[in-house]
Amino acid sequence: MKRKNLRLLKTLFLATCLMISAQWLHAQQVFKVGDRVMVSPSSLKDEKYWRPGTVTEVHNFTPKKAYSVTCDPLSPGGSSSTFLVNEDWVKPLKEEKTAEVKNNNQPANKQPQSKTVNQNQNDKQNQNNKVACPPSDPDSKGATAFERSIRGAIRVGFEHTPQLNEDGRITVTFRDVTIGKSHTWQPLDDPMDARGKTIYEVRSTFTTCTDYTRRIVQTTRERAFACYKNDAGQWTCEVIAAPNTNVKDQSKSIDKPNQ
Numbered sequence: 307m308k309r310k311n312l313r314l315l316k317t318l319f320l321a322t323c324l325m326i327s328a329q330w331l332h333a334q335q336v337f338k339v340g341d342r343v344m345v346s347p348s349s350l351k352d353e354k355y356w357r358p359g360t361v362t363e364v365h366n367f368t369p370k371k372a373y374s375v376t377c378d379p380l381s382p383g384g385s386s387s388t389f390l391v392n393e394d395w396v397k398p399l400k401e402e403k404t405a406e407v408k409n410n411n412q413p414a415n416k417q418p419q420s421k422t423v424n425q426n427q428n429d430k431q432n433q434n435n436k437v438a439c440p441p442s443d444p445d446s447k448g449a450t451a452f453e454r455s456i457r458g459a460i461r462v463g464f465e466h467t468p469q470l471n472e473d474g475r476i477t478v479t480f481r482d483v484t485i486g487k488s489h490t491w492q493p494l495d496d497p498m499d500a501r502g503k504t505i506y507e508v509r510s511t512f513t514t515c516t517d518y519t520r521r522i523v524q525t526t527r528e529r530a531f532a533c534y535k536n537d538a539g540q541w542t543c544e545v546i547a548a549p550n551t552n553v554k555d556q557s558k559s560i561d562k563p564n565q
Contacts, residue, residue: 340466342399347389439515442477459543473519481511503534525557
């Protein structure tokens, strides 16, 4: 009897460890701008409520991350929608087979090309389309060296360069960048990674353009940022919760002509 109870306890212990490990792995799932995901905008578990989309922003909120996700149109010719969703309601999208991948005759043993070559090929494809995203604004448009650094930090946070034979390239163009006063790190208000650093309050209105195979999606948004130099000495800008932001996003989907 004792041996039987011991075996039962061991089985229960192993099952508990496996459950905890699975939950931990799920909690560690992190997505980046440009990732294709499944999202439940209404926070409901049933599969019928989950929609495919693309991550357009990562919000390092406390205690959990959140993502802005632009969901694909529900019907051909429809408009895309952007939702701010807690990390619990975002999961990886199963591998998609785009038209470009299906038509790919590249030898299987060919080595992947560099990002620069991939970017050039994507640019060449866009030039052959009448509808395409504009290139990102150069940081040199900033009036001062400081503003140029801030523009670059914001741009890097939203830009996305897809791999060869993938769509979803994201470019960033700015309407305005306003740099406010600096302050020392404040708990609860500022990013944890900025602890002990000088933080500049920045507000910017800008447009991201996502270039898909069959359409482009332009989203104009206003965001408040906490900008600071990270431990590597590089400027970093993180989106912070602030009044009158995240509520004025305007998205427009433009179909590409048939090839």
